[in-house]
Amino acid sequence: MSTEKHHISTYMSHGVVLTILLALTALSVGMAELHFGAFSVAVALLVASVKGTTVLTYFMHLKYESMFTRIMVGGVFVIYVLVIVLLFFDYLFR
Amino acid sequence: MAEIKNIAPSEHHDYQGSKMGMWLFIFTELFLFGGLFLVYAVFRTQYSADFHKAAEETNTFIGTLNTVVLLISSMTVAMSITAIQSNQKGRAIRLLLVTLVLASVFMVNKYFEWGHKFELKLYPGSEVLTNLPKGELLFFGLYFMMTGLHAIHVLVGMILLTVTIFRIKSGHIHTGNFSMIENSGLYWHLVDLIWIFLFPMMYLIT
Structure with a gap:
């Protein structure tokens, strides 16, 4: 039997997180309808990043995980961003 | 008698270890889709006009509906x-049964969405598709590849959640041992997380 203490999220908190995610979805669909050109790409990706972070933090419970797990997950995203940056340096300046 | 019971070897269970293993697996999945995101980003830069035209063909309503369905299921x-x-x-x-119903709704929507594309003779290898400008061809190639790979993950997630339901019924998953439901949950959230990025790429940004 496990003796570790586990954080239990409330039903209410899951409902609040869903409401935020749905509001962000509505925001990104609304922004796309306005057609801001290149700016809309940035906005859509920014909203998606905020939504993704929310899912990782609350639904995937990272907020309550050990520091080790959080650093590991954060590190993977840092590596991925570096890959994107390096790829575009190579692609744009070759 | 109670003392004898207490010294009996209990089932070994490494809670932290199993969760860490699941996260490591999730990282491989992130890089699997991450690679495709990179291909999309480069081709979008190279063929922005074609991508713009092709992205207008995708059904924003179904895309939005499926986003809402997946968020609720998460x-x-x-x-x-x-x-x-x-x-x-x-x-x-x-709650898991509700999730399975929502996952099925997602797949049914996907069926109609893809079915409509097939009716327009837009499917990988079709004559209409191969005669499109190169950028549009690349967009639809990525569209079918990425949403298809994602749909396979939805199906795998549905199987995992079904197994989880049976393991709860049989008493293998309970308040003292809930690694499996947590890890299946992490997988399901991953499916949602990938969709959160696929949605603007395929349906919103035109």
Whole structure:
């Protein structure tokens, strides 16, 4: 039997997180309808990043995980961003 | 007699280890889709006009509907973990069943969405598709590849959640041992997480 203490999220908190995610979805669909050109790409990706972070933090419970797990997950995203940056340096300046 | 019971070897269970293993697996999945995101980003830069035209063909309404469906299903999975931790077995099973229904709704929408594309003779290798400008061809190639690979993940997630329901029924998953429901939950949230990025790439940005 496990003796570790586990954080239990409330039903209410899951409902609040869903409401935020749905509001962000509505925001990104609304922004796309306005057609801001290149700016809309940035906005859509920014909203998606905020939504993704929310899912990782609350639904995937990272907020309550050990520091080790959080650093590991954060590190993977840092590596991925570096890959994107390096790829575009190579692609744009070759 | 009670003392004898207490010294009997208990089932070994490494809670932290199993969760760490699941996260490591999730990282491989992130890089699998991450690679495709990179291909999309480079081709979008190279053929922005073609991508713009092709992206207008995708059905924003179905895309948005499926986003909402997946977000709600993510919440019901998260709630089922709360239910197991609070020793509410019946509620946990019901919440997972709701998740399965929502996942099926997602797949049915996908069927109609792809079906419509097939009716327009837009499918990988079709004559109409191969005669499109190169950028549009690349967009549809990525569209079918990425949403298809994602749909396979939805199906795998549905199988995992079904197994989880049976393991809760049989008593293998309970308040003292809920790694499996947590890890299946993490997988389901991953499916949601990938969709959160696919949605603007395929349906919103035109």
